[in-house]
Amino acid sequence: MGYRISRETADEIFVRLKQEYDIFAPRVFEGEGCFSDTDVIRYGKIDRLDEIEWKRRSDYSFKEALLPVNETLFYFTENETTVPSVTEKKRLIFLRSCDLHAVKRMDAIYLHNGPEDFYYKRLREKAVFVLMGCSETCDTGFCASMGTNRTEEYDLYLKMEEGNVWADCRSEEIAHIFEETGAKEQEVCPEFVTENKETVTLPKNLSTENFSNPLWEEHGRRCIGCGRCNFVCPTCTCFTMQDVLYRDNENVGERRRVWASCQVDGFTDIAGGNSFRKSQGERLRFKVMHKIYDFEKRFGYPMCVGCGRCDSVCPEYISYADLVNQLAKEEA
Numbered sequence: 001m002g003y004r005i006s007r008e009t010a011d012e013i014f015v016r017l018k019q020e021y022d023i024f025a026p027r028v029f030e031g032e033g034c035f036s037d038t039d040v041i042r043y044g045k046i047d048r049l050d051e052i053e054w055k056r057r058s059d060y061s062f063k064e065a066l067l068p069v070n071e072t073l074f075y076f077t078e079n080e081t082t083v084p085s086v087t088e089k090k091r092l093i094f095l096r097s098c099d100l101h102a103v104k105r106m107d108a109i110y111l112h113n114g115p116e117d118f119y120y121k122r123l124r125e126k127a128v129f130v131l132m133g134c135s136e137t138c139d140t141g142f143c144a145s146m147g148t149n150r151t152e153e154y155d156l157y158l159k160m161e162e163g164n165v166w167a168d169c170r171s172e173e174i175a176h177i178f179e180e181t182g183a184k185e186q187e188v189c190p191e192f193v194t195e196n197k198e199t200v201t202l203p204k205n206l207s208t209e210n211f212s213n214p215l216w217e218e219h220g221r222r223c224i225g226c227g228r229c230n231f232v233c234p235t236c237t238c239f240t241m242q243d244v245l246y247r248d249n250e251n252v253g254e255r256r257r258v259w260a261s262c263q264v265d266g267f268t269d270i271a272g273g274n275s276f277r278k279s280q281g282e283r284l285r286f287k288v289m290h291k292i293y294d295f296e297k298r299f300g301y302p303m304c305v306g307c308g309r310c311d312s313v314c315p316e317y318i319s320y321a322d323l324v325n326q327l328a329k330e331e332a
């Protein structure tokens with residue numbers, strides 16, 4: 001159901017929503033970029049619509065609103081363990097079409113890839129998604145090539161422009177708030193981009209033979225293994241475990257799940273000093289092939305959603321999009 005409302009009414013609705021939801025959206029964190037004089041756009045809790053960055057793609061994805069960077073799984077003593085509770089409030093998350101498609105990929109890994117992940121599930125069940133439209137493409141995104149530039153799987157769509165707000169509400173839970181404010185119904189269609197500056201062609205005949213392609217080592221020699229591409233990606237789900245022992249009693253502490261990167265040296269180390277992927281070329285190959293081969297073979301669609309954040313953040317200018325296009329070109 002669509003509505004056109006004034007900015008004042010939108011602020012009133014937002015206050016109502018805050019009573020029921022913790023609201024997460026992309027916002028500008030001034031002076032918190034990689035360098036002291038730079039800003040970064042990432043997700044955080046917001047108190048006002050003005051805090052939302054509507055025009056620019058976030059540097060980091062929505063992922064940390066559902067999968068915390070550092071999450072305590074349980075506290076332990078000598079005799080017992082305790083799982084920490086979470087807030088009873090639901091989560092209202094603002095995100096764009098490509099990131100909404102990424103939610104499906106995260107669900108596949110954490111909910112449909114074996115036993116359900118308890119910690120992810122309890123946050124996922126509380127999540128309500130607000131679609132942010134895209135009036136123009138971002139510089140490195142290729143969502144149109146991946147078919148993730150459009151979506152109908154949202155609970156609410158919002159667009160702010162010149163003192164007015166357009167909304168398309170598909171959630172009965174939220175619709176009653178609009179109705180109670182006397183908002184007039186009007187047809188509203190979300191904005192989606194239809195083409196990008198970047199075009200990517202997915203290879204159709206990938207196999208394990210591609211593991212020996214020399215391009216992995218060629219690009220791997222440039223990779224410094226910083227892992228930034230993994231941390232900004234909305235579909236990377238790797239983590240490591242940390243046991244934190246308290247100083248007062250070494251038998252008391254907590255176990256944490258912390259984001260990790262398959263590109264970092266030591267990620268595949270196992271007992272006995274062995275490692276599955278030792279060179280940066282092998283690690284780069286694993287990341288790319290997992291996104292467009294392994295995952296699709298298992299679930300029927302690529303893991304990558306074409307947000308383009310990995311290309312933007314790489315300090316060595318290694319382009320994931322170019323790698324995929326090169327694989328497709330070699331098939332031709």
